[in-house]
Amino acid sequence: MRGITFEIPNAYGHYLSEILDGVKGLTWKIGDGESYVIENETLGVPLFPSACIVEEDVLLKEVSKKDYYLIFADLKGFPEKSDVREITTYKEFVESECQFVLLVIDSSYVTIYSKDQSTIKHLFSKAVEAGYKKIEYITDENDERTTLIAF
Template sequence: MRRGLSFTIPNQYGQFLQVILSPIPLDQYRWKVVDEESYIVKDGQLDRLLFLDSTVIDGRQLNELITQQHYLIFVDIKAFHPNVSTEIETYEDFLRSTCEFALIVTDSQDVTIYCKDQQMLGSLYQNAILHGFEDIAYITSNNDSRTHLSCW
């Protein structure tokens, strides 16, 4: 069974979160941001943290933030429908939770996505191809080496 996908994005400034999340109806979820380190870019320089604290925001707020140019270093964003549930440490926690989607970025370019909706997962895969991301692969129970669903 497909758990998610992984791919590599360019290590540069951009609007990568907006691009990656474009197949997802952001407004349908509550988004939990945990301990990330990514920055808004202003006048070609890193300005301030993209997300000020670990927080829960709605889809409209998330969309406003990710439409700004940003630089990703570490990102841990999870989508919940309808309510945010407890901490998610492992894939098994993810399956038992109300979390529908997890996006993890490490080292500015390594993207891992877990998604319960197989149709949405297919759309995310096609979106990654469309935008020319590299090393695109489905994550399955046979090749999933991640022990924790976080960027740290």
């Protein structure tokens, strides 16, 4: 198993907080994306500054405090004190220190890659419990992605 895919509701919420609950010990590289904090019932400031590196506690705080709307999101988790760099393909992911990739495309389509099989199984179970749709494992046989970037 390489990871999982599923669909989240196309709505405001705290989906990253829900998905990342239990994923620990990583420094996060936030790639280009488009996600906004909800202010006065409309899109406000960007959820993340473009292309930055944040510590786990900072990321979890940001994705937990206010509702936001995800359009595109590109998060890559690396062990603390490792070589944090851009990962654009599955081969680069495998050959790097990167442990976790989370992509959100078109507000609903979530793709997660993890080097830890127990994390994949845990996230699959959480996705089922949350009522997300079209939950599937990503395997060597069914992986159709050519890049690991949101856009």
